[in-house]
Amino acid sequence: MSAVSETYSYLGPAGTFTELALKQVEEAHGKPWRAVNNVGEALDDVVTGRSKAAVIAIENSIDGGVSATQDALATIPDLRITGEYLVPVGFVLVARPGTTLADVKTIAAHPVAYAQCRGWLDRNLPDHAHLPAGSNVQAATQLLETDAEGNNSSVADAAIAPPTIVDHHALDVLAEGIIDNDNSVTRFALVSRTKAIPEPTGADKTSLIAELPADAPGSLVELLEQFSTRGVNMSLLESRPIGDALGRHRFIIDLEGHITEERIADALLGLYRFTPRVIFLGSYPRADRQPADFDQRYADEVFVEARDWLRGLLSEEPETDS
Numbered sequence: 001m002s003a004v005s006e007t008y009s010y011l012g013p014a015g016t017f018t019e020l021a022l023k024q025v026e027e028a029h030g031k032p033w034r035a036v037n038n039v040g041e042a043l044d045d046v047v048t049g050r051s052k053a054a055v056i057a058i059e060n061s062i063d064g065g066v067s068a069t070q071d072a073l074a075t076i077p078d079l080r081i082t083g084e085y086l087v088p089v090g091f092v093l094v095a096r097p098g099t100t101l102a103d104v105k106t107i108a109a110h111p112v113a114y115a116q117c118r119g120w121l122d123r124n125l126p127d128h129a130h131l132p133a134g135s136n137v138q139a140a141t142q143l144l145e146t147d148a149e150g151n152n153s154s155v156a157d158a159a160i161a162p163p164t165i166v167d168h169h170a171l172d173v174l175a176e177g178i179i180d181n182d183n184s185v186t187r188f189a190l191v192s193r194t195k196a197i198p199e200p201t202g203a204d205k206t207s208l209i210a211e212l213p214a215d216a217p218g219s220l221v222e223l224l225e226q227f228s229t230r231g232v233n234m235s236l237l238e239s240r241p242i243g244d245a246l247g248r249h250r251f252i253i254d255l256e257g258h259i260t261e262e263r264i265a266d267a268l269l270g271l272y273r274f275t276p277r278v279i280f281l282g283s284y285p286r287a288d289r290q291p292a293d294f295d296q297r298y299a300d301e302v303f304v305e306a307r308d309w310l311r312g313l314l315s316e317e318p319e320t321d322s
Helices: 017-022 039-048 065-076 110-115 118-124 136-142 161-168 217-229 260-272 302-315
Strands: 008-011 033-036 055-062 080-088 092-095 107-108 129-134 158-161 172-175 183-191 204-211 234-241 247-258 278-284
Touching: 008 017, 008 039, 008 260, 017 033, 017 039, 017 172, 017 183, 033 039, 039 183, 039 217, 055 065, 055 080, 055 107, 055 110, 065 204, 065 278, 092 136, 092 161, 107 110, 107 136, 110 118, 110 158, 136 158, 136 161, 204 260, 217 234, 217 260, 234 278, 260 278, 260 302
Parallel strands: 008 033, 008 055, 080 278, 107 129, 107 158
Antiparallel strands: 055 183, 080 183, 092 158, 092 172, 204 247, 204 278, 234 247
């Protein structure tokens, strides 16, 4: 039997925002890291045992959920989120040494990065063309690619990349702070195959995916009522197509709270009774460490008191004043 891998996978190469997120994972310090090309490869590392866990982007404060991640978590069984990490997002425009802003006609960029910088680009380089890249760092490194004769072979003149790119590659910064919204933050998840649920901290999040049991009027409302009637707030609710027919969607949901809390557990029981097509992705500490604010009518002791009251009715014991 082979030893359990201690490797952590992340979207590479070195210098990506995903690597910055992985640097926040305390248990990964001093362990080997493996750079991969996409979310699918990162999760395949986890499933096959090549890696103990993987850090993947799951949500951006501007663009919303990362569809590739959401679809993978919905279709690859037995994956669990055990932690989340936040990374502020910023971009610079880089080019080969000697390039000026006036020389730039084609810009290599990851599609998400390009969308977040589109306003700046339209104002400063209105005639530019976009060359999609697999990652923010890949967009920059292709600028340094050469052919057999040693001549530059990239069709891009510049690239959108993280500010840390110049720490790893010999590129010039043509412009800084080109992102259109300075409040952009990407949320990353640590994903593994462990069944162990992190202990509650009082500032936790629970993630799951659910499908409606039938395409009928009021079905979505009934799904949402499983949370509202128990005082559970959702920090994320997004739909993704299931893919088997038009109009069929699954819902990606983040709840404020931990599965060991009575209100969360009761909501999950109600959700499962409503639709057994539920994927529990995990309960884990919130990255911002902010405790959930909820009506104390849904505190743990209220659920316990209600069960004791019902137990008393069933046992025919006399009621006592509380």
